[in-house]
Amino acid sequence: MSPDLLFHPAVAAWFSRCFAAPTAAQAQAWPAIHAGQHVLIAAPTGSGKTLAAFLSAIDTLVRRGIDGDLSDETQVVYVSPLKALSNDIRRNLEIPLAGIREILREKGLPEVEIRTWVRTGDTPAGERDRMRRRPPHIVVTTPESLYVLLGSDSGRAMLETTRTVIVDEIHAIAPNKRGSHLALSLERLDALCGKPLQRIGLSATQKPIETVSRFLVGGGKNDTEPACTIVDTGHRRARDLALEVPSSPLEAVMSADVWGEVYDRLAELIEAHRTTLVFVNTRRLSERVTRHLSERLGEERLAAHHGSLSKEHRLDAERRLQGGELKALVATASLELGIDIGEVDLVCQLGSPRSIASFLQRVGRSGHAVNGTPKGRLFPLSRDDLVECAALVDSANRGELDRLVIPEQPLDVLAQQIVAEVAARDWSEQDLYARLRRAWPYRALQREQFGEVLRMLAEGFASRRGRRGAALHYDAVNGV
Numbered sequence: 001m002s003p004d005l006l007f008h009p010a011v012a013a014w015f016s017r018c019f020a021a022p023t024a025a026q027a028q029a030w031p032a033i034h035a036g037q038h039v040l041i042a043a044p045t046g047s048g049k050t051l052a053a054f055l056s057a058i059d060t061l062v063r064r065g066i067d068g069d070l071s072d073e074t075q076v077v078y079v080s081p082l083k084a085l086s087n088d089i090r091r092n093l094e095i096p097l098a099g100i101r102e103i104l105r106e107k108g109l110p111e112v113e114i115r116t117w118v119r120t121g122d123t124p125a126g127e128r129d130r131m132r133r134r135p136p137h138i139v140v141t142t143p144e145s146l147y148v149l150l151g152s153d154s155g156r157a158m159l160e161t162t163r164t165v166i167v168d169e170i171h172a173i174a175p176n177k178r179g180s181h182l183a184l185s186l187e188r189l190d191a192l193c194g195k196p197l198q199r200i201g202l203s204a205t206q207k208p209i210e211t212v213s214r215f216l217v218g219g220g221k222n223d224t225e226p227a228c229t230i231v232d233t234g235h236r237r238a239r240d241l242a243l244e245v246p247s248s249p250l251e252a253v254m255s256a257d258v259w260g261e262v263y264d265r266l267a268e269l270i271e272a273h274r275t276t277l278v279f280v281n282t283r284r285l286s287e288r289v290t291r292h293l294s295e296r297l298g299e300e301r302l303a304a305h306h307g308s309l310s311k312e313h314r315l316d317a318e319r320r321l322q323g324g325e326l327k328a329l330v331a332t333a334s335l336e337l338g339i340d341i342g343e344v345d346l347v348c349q350l351g352s353p354r355s356i357a358s359f360l361q362r363v364g365r366s367g368h369a370v371n372g373t374p375k376g377r378l379f380p381l382s383r384d385d386l387v388e389c390a391a392l393v394d395s396a397n398r399g400e401l402d403r404l405v406i407p408e409q410p411l412d413v414l415a416q417q418i419v420a421e422v423a424a425r426d427w428s429e430q431d432l433y434a435r436l437r438r439a440w441p442y443r444a445l446q447r448e449q450f451g452e453v454l455r456m457l458a459e460g461f462a463s464r465r466g467r468r469g470a471a472l473h474y475d476a477v478n479g480v
Helices: 008-018 024-034 049-066 084-107 126-131 143-150 153-159 176-191 210-215 254-270 282-296 313-321 355-365 385-399 409-423 429-436 447-459
Strands: 038-042 076-079 118-119 138-141 163-168 198-203 226-231 240-241 276-278 304-305 328-331 346-350 375-377 461-465 466-468
Touching: 008 049, 008 084, 024 038, 024 049, 024 226, 038 049, 038 210, 049 076, 049 084, 049 163, 049 198, 076 143, 084 118, 084 138, 118 126, 126 153, 138 143, 143 153, 143 176, 143 409, 153 176, 163 176, 176 409, 176 429, 198 210, 210 226, 240 385, 254 276, 254 282, 254 346, 254 375, 282 304, 282 328, 304 313, 313 328, 346 355, 355 375, 355 385, 375 385, 409 429, 409 447, 429 447
Parallel strands: 038 198, 038 226, 076 138, 076 163, 118 138, 163 198, 240 375, 276 328, 276 346, 304 328, 346 375
Antiparallel strands: 461 466
16 A cells, blocks of 8 residues: 555655655555554565554654654554664664654654664663653663563653554564563563553564464453454565585584685685675684684674674674675674665575574575565585585575474463562452463463462472572462
């Protein structure tokens, strides 16, 4: 559907000025988001998913601002799986906001100040204090920082006016305990706001996609599932994929000579392309590969990027690659998920990434545009790795996907979330059980299991010094 029919004229004008037309994902998602439905957008990298979610939220804020009804309160919470991605999203938000402000001035309409804030473990204490005094309209955060905000009085006061939650890269969170943790946090956020919030999920296409949609929206009252509109534009796209096998035979463990061949071939590929991303599976290997490639290409032309580096080093490496100062960046999964690092011509993967989804996600960092063609080269590092890498390329070419498996009711995560929630407010045992069971991973949680977790948290555990470790007070008589 055309933006002109859905958005405020200033928002539609900005979009038309910057883009020729909506992508398929945007055209299908906007009417459903505009209607207030829960929406899961599943599409390949570079298909405009993030803007599909954000532009509707921005439009609502712009309309309220023009009407003079935009208060200093948080209305949108955006959850991303990486701290680095949170900072990237803020940069991408500032561009449309600045463009829309300019068009409002041109049209003689009131200026609307929409404030955004990134809240992660990297956020300085002084900035946190400022946000408590004047809440932002859009909070960009991680699952862990959302949990922290829900556990503090100031965080809860800021979040209780939320209307929309956007969960980015949901496929990277759902199959592990971070996803279980986030699912419970979203139910706690709904309880804090006193109403079901609109949930928008952004995902690379997964199998089965219906499971991801259920994970996003959870269960409703009486165990019914809230409706979720799935916008799936497919994961099949043209890709240039190939294996890079050294001339020397691969063994069970790579010898120094074979590593030398790999480094030489990598250097050759990097020189033949404008910008290259080299993905490895460990931080230690990232540093090692960077050192060897620097000897061949020059130290100033390469950098490493991984989670152990400081925020400043990561941002500097991303900025230098985007600005054309670097020929290549050697990264772990820290650059796998959607961070905007400009145009990348080639992605090289050292060793199997262990899943089809990760491989496609990483290769998708190249040709990162609506009509771009991702280009990837996969370097097996052992004989066993060669078999797996060949299967990966074959699966990608045939359009196969990994089957996503969501952990079922991990009780350690449940215990942690119960303690955090009852530290913020008192709950009746039955109401808390009903609320937490709405989270999809806990839909089958038995009353007896919930009771056992409560007793463990209330009574602690036995040690040689007696019982210790009680984390909450449980009034069994009144069920509070």
